[in-house]
Amino acid sequence: MIDWKDRKEYWIAWARIADPVNGRIRTGSVLIRRGLIEEIAWQKQVKTDLPVLDAGGLLLAPGFIDIHTHLREPGFEDKETLETGTAAAAAGGYTAVVCMANTDPVIDDPSVIEHILKRSADLGSCRVYVNAAVTKGLEGVEICEYHHLKEAGAVALSDDGKYIINSQVMRSALEYAGMQGLVIISHCEDPYLTNESQMNESYWSTKLGLKGAPAASEEIAVARDIRLAELTGSMLHIAHVSTAGAVELIKKAKKKGVVVTAEATPHHLTLDESMLEDYDRNLKVNPPLRGKKDITTLRAALRDGTIDCIATDHAPHTAIDKQVEFDLAPPGMIGLETSFAQLNTELVGKGELELIDLIRLMTSGPADVLGLPGGKMAEGEPADLVLIDPDERWTPERENLKSKSFNSPLLGKELTGRVQGIFLEGKWFSSIK
Amino acid sequence: MQLNRKDLLGLEFLSAQEIKLILDTADNFKEVLQRKIRKVPALRGVTIANVFYEPSTRTRMSFELAEKRLSADTINFSKATSSVKKGETLRDTLENIQAMKVDIVVMRHASSGAHKFASEFLEASIVNAGDGMHAHPTQALLDMMTLRERWGTFTGKRVTIIGDIMHSRVARSNIWGLTKMGAKVTLCGPPTMMPTDIEQLGEGGIKVEYDLTRAIENADAINILRVQLERQKAKLFPSSREYFEVFGVSPEVLKHAPNGCIVMHPGPMNRGVEIAQEVADGPQAVILPQVENGVAVRMSVLFLLVGGKAEEEEVAS
Known part of the structure; x- marks a missing residue:
């Protein structure tokens, strides 16, 4: 058996090649040379003296890019580490992730960025980009040194998990970040309206006796940030959009020409609030799972371009964190290893989204939001690719997950579509043991 | 059994x-x-x-x-x-x-x-x-036992629950129990303490009425909930004085209910806030039998x- 990990130059033949930019999937072969896509040949077999890896008709796409990942290191290594988090990313088909700033210490200083970049480069499981904090200590008061942070490698700014309540601080942040060419990713939530909330406010919160967060709490925050993006002309990205009203606001803003982009998570696209009936702490997320109408609107927004990309909001928490009363459990679920399969099963499998659109929303979509390399199937692009069997059925279990945590509501549930492995700079890493 | x-x-x-x-x-x-x-x-x-x-x-x-x-x-x-x-x-x-x-x-x-x-x-x-x-299922069951002793049946009977519905497990359990047994439930309280889509709770639907006299005018029983004074701090109502004025059950308010309307309270009572002294100790009250x-x-x-x-x-x- 040839070790494709060490091959510097070879063909991947007989693949169904997904080209998200041109919106097509066609059978062909790809020549990899020195970590780049050297050539794409639209034929099953190639005449060559080079080694040939037979993809056997499986789907070959640009590697997935997640712009919203909590890798937890430094500070919360009991939940996830750079080692386990990047291994989970690779297993899920991701060749690049952007890690969030709510570590301890917070990523508001170049030294933390340097640590993460060096450590993840040594590990070599996937590319790691760093999202730095908008404000020092995520406290929403003082803006960070964006110039220094960018020099150290930050690709975006976010106080994810917290909304910047003071509108003047957010205005300054947008203006200053705009000068640096950095996007601000906003976690939109009016904390006065969501105070102590455990789930979406609706019949279900009333029935379960849990305090609800009204959809308006997200929409008020989205509306303000859109106005500030308009005022400053800076780039704004709305994290984990979860309500129909937020989708409408973003749609209108885009129509008006405001520089705003948006992401949706696999869980907000597939799981609804009624599933909380048994108080499953693994379904507690922030923003909360919403109603069926919100899901319908979010799915339409994937198709009409209002939502630019899928982002996992992969949020590992230990079993101990989650083995508590519902209101004491921290919000969040893992998602890196199941995102493709979950969306392939629920959206593509049920005819709500074309496979190539799902690929686009996980590759060129997120790359374009932050201006990251990769995500495209084109000559000269990095050979960061993912090989997928869209028809393979498999069941995520605690034992077959690479993440250090297993706070997922999908354990034990059969999914369709399995990542076989990734090519990282042309080197093959199998996802399946 | x-x-x-x-x-x-x-x-x-x-x-x-x-x-x-x-x-x-x-x-x-x-x-x-x-x-x-x-x-x-x-x-x-x-x-x-x-x-x-x-x-x-x-x-x-x-x-x-x-x-x-x-x-x-x-x-x-x-x-x-x-x-x-x-x-x-x-x-x-x-x-x-x-x-x-x-x-x-x-x-x-x-x-x-x-x-x-x-x-x-x-x-x-x-x-x-x-x-x-x-x-709070056993509270609702004891409320229902108390009512059934006096009525013999729940069919067609009307119960009005008054007060802080949002934070009340007693209200939720009463809604489920009473509606399953065929009674009709009306809720009354400040809108700041009325949870979203509560009308859909229970079996067969319930009514929300913000006007206290209208809420009790056909009631065969009223169940008065304790208003927790910390809710005032959370700005859900402005003052105890105003609460009693608008949602407190006084002898004058109770006159709007049919004769023989049963008065319940799960305790502990704030006398003078949600329930007047004379009502709590009056002939219609079944608070100690509860x-x-x-x-x-x-x-x-x-x-x-x-x-x-x-x-x-x-x-x-």
């Missing part, structure tokens, strides 16, 4: 037949409580832990008395004097209690869903003595959950 389930988590999970069985059995136990020796051996050898994470006077004493009347062995736990203060989790605490060989855990907890969580890992039966804003029935209802629930098999004849006698 017994309930064909391990736990009593809330009335939304019970059928009308099961509720009727609990009330019928409670009527039998109430008769036992009138005897000279107010004790039966129905739960002899059964061990019950009363685990109270929230303060309680009535419910806790009522359960403990019910357990003693059934000859069960009881142990008590309260948050103030336990290892919870040392940071022990709910799961660890309950697993330790279970390791001491306990058959039933009666629990009150401030977190909605705490009992459902406990049922995931406890083999002992769990009886919900109140979880957060979610459910407390009395609480013991019989809890005997019934405990007995039907675990003791119903061998000891059935002794109770019937």
Whole structure:
């Protein structure tokens, strides 16, 4: 058996090649040379003296890019580490992730960025980009040194998990970040309206006796940030959009020409609030799972371009964190290893989204939001690719997950579509043991 | 006869037949409580832990008395004097209690869903003595027992629940229980304390009416909830004075209800805030009979959950 990990130059033949930019999937072969896509040949077999890896008709796409990942290191290594988090990313088909700033210490200083970049480069499981904090200590008061942070490698700014309540601080942040060419990713939530909330406010919160967060709490925050993006002309990205009203606001803003982009998570696209009936702490997320109408609107927004990309909001928490009363459990679920399969099963499998659109929303979509390399199937692009069997059925279990945590509501549930492995700079890493 | 389930988590999970069985059995136990020796051996050898994470006077004493009347062995736990203060989790605490060989855990907890969580890992039966804003099934059952004694039926009867509906587990359990048994429920309270889409709760729909006199004009019974004064701090109502003016049940307000309208309150009362002195102590009030029935209802629930098999004849006698 040839070790494709060490091959510097070879063909991947007989693949169904997904080209998200041109919106097509066609059978062909790809020549990899020195970590780049050297050539794409639209034929099953190639005449060559080079080694040939037979993809056997499986789907070959640009590697997935997640712009919203909590890798937890430094500070919360009991939940996830750079080692386990990047291994989970690779297993899920991701060749690049952007890690969030709510570590301890917070990523508001170049030294933390340097640590993460060096450590993840040594590990070599996937590319790691760093999202730095908008404000020092995520406290929403003082803006960070964006110039220094960018020099150290930050690709975006976010106080994810917290909304910047003071509108003047957010205005300054947008203006200053705009000068640096950095996007601000906003976690939109009016904390006065969501105070102590455990789930979406609706019949279900009333029935379960849990305090609800009204959809308006997200929409008020989205509306303000859109106005500030308009005022400053800076780039704004709305994290984990979860309500129909937020989708409408973003749609209108885009129509008006405001520089705003948006992401949706696999869980907000597939799981609804009624599933909380048994108080499953693994379904507690922030923003909360919403109603069926919100899901319908979010799915339409994937198709009409209002939502630019899928982002996992992969949020590992230990079993101990989650083995508590519902209101004491921290919000969040893992998602890196199941995102493709979950969306392939629920959206593509049920005819709500074309496979190539799902690929686009996980590759060129997120790359374009932050201006990251990769995500495209084109000559000269990095050979960061993912090989997928869209028809393979498999069941995520605690034992077959690479993440250090297993706070997922999908354990034990059969999914369709399995990542076989990734090519990282042309080197093959199998996802399946 | 017994309930064909391990736990009593809330009335939304019970059928009308099961509720009727609990009330019928409670009527039998109430008769036992009138005897000279107010004790039966129905739960002899059964061990019950009363685990109270929230303060309680009535419910806790009522359960403990019910357990003693059934000859069960009881142990008590309260948050103030336990290892919870040392940071022990709910799961660890309950697993330790279970390791001491306990058959039933009666629990009150401030977190909605705490009992459902406990049922995931406890083999002992769990009886919900109140979880957060979610459910307080034995309170609703004793309210229903008190009403059925006076009415004989629930069909077509109208019950108005007044006050802080949003934070009330008593209201939610009453809605489920009463509507399943065929009564009609109207809710009345400040809109700041009326939860979203509450009209859809229960079976067959309920009504929300913000005008107190209209809410009670056809009521066969009113159930007045305690208004917690900390809600004022949360800006859900401006002052106790104004609350009494708008939602307090005074003798003048009560005149708008039909003659014979029953007045209930789950306690503890804020006299002069949600209920006037004269109403609380008046001829229509059944507040102390509610407390009395609480013991019989809890005997019934405990007995039907675990003791119903061998000891059935002794109770019937």
